[in-house]
Amino acid sequence: MDKEDKTRILILDDEPIVCKRLKPAFEKAGYEVETFTDSTRALERTREQDFDVVITDLKMEKIDGMQFLTEVKNQSPSTEVIVITGFATMETAKESLQKGVFDFVAKPFKIHEIVDVVRRAEAKRRAGS
């Protein structure tokens, strides 16, 4: 598949181990992946380039995940955002959905589970285009 045709995913999590685990799994599944542990840098990158799917943690230093995903949806409403969090609460789940995220996934999760969520997000994008 050409690089142009690949679904582009941005992953933001302040824990390097999460990025390290997800990047190769998504690349193996045929996606183009960029990972960030710093939310400010990730936000700068989304201003340079639209991503098809953004996977973001919520609780982070500097710009938190809720602020980040709000900015991403404002810049690119068609980007599907998936929240992953180690601090899941009903309030954050509801707030995320109100902000238009595609799914809310509590940690821990299996790779297969998050890949499935991204595939459903892709299908939604295809259906909408």
Add this chain to the structure above:
Amino acid sequence: MRILFAADQHPYSAHALQVLAKLAENTWADLTFLGVLDKSMEQAAAPGTVPAHTHPTLEALARYRDAFLTHWPEGNSPYAPTRQQHEWIRLRQGLWEHLQVARGAMKELKIRVRFGPTASEILAAAEEDACSLIVMGCTPGEQCLWQDDPQVPQKVVDGAEVSVLLVKEAVPIRKLFLCLDESDITQDALEMMNQMASITGAELEVVGLTKAGGIKREVFPWLNAVYDYYKGKGVPANIRFSETDDFQQFISSQVTEGLLALWLGKKSPLSRLFKKKTDSIGHFVSTCRTSVMVLR
């Protein structure tokens, strides 16, 4: 997160459902409610029917589903289906039926029954569904059993590749005791405890298991790493120590309220310690009067 709720028709399963509901409220995990029946019940089944549909376990599963779904405030449940549609469903090889099904829920709630040895079927379901956690109830007090097949909780704990939450009583969790030995703790286990601390608002005590009054060189870096992990996440944690040989006493005297979380990796010395006991891990789980989470 995907959670497997392994249940039967006895009161401890209903208690476990309350704990599961609280977890689901916060995590919005995909859920499977699983009952297991004897293999012999399946053989006489007519195509397209669930055999022994009046079996108490199946009736209980339906009750648990209804209780779970009605427990959510109107319009707040990610498990509520939003549309009905007809789909071709395979009843058996060579036979399909166009059935009306409910779809559109944001999160999955599957109610399933399997036939075979109970513990093996629970373990197989957890693996096939790629679950991160198995939740199950067990008898309270100084035992941790299933009424119809007493060894089920122990067999599940011994065989599970993922974390298992054994709910002895549906009581508020005010303290989490995370007990660590010298083996590497997994990221999944750290994240699971993080969620538990966040959901319950309970204090976290990291307990380092020591041998002969000292702390092994291998344990110290792990304790530090775990402490730093939670500190970095803003989860207040205290560190304390317990002698491995006195661990049983520690459980019965100190873990009187809250959740006992045992890290039991494959190479865990703690795991080996349990193996020496005639009753394996069940011995320690029984000693604890509160709920136990076995972390993997």
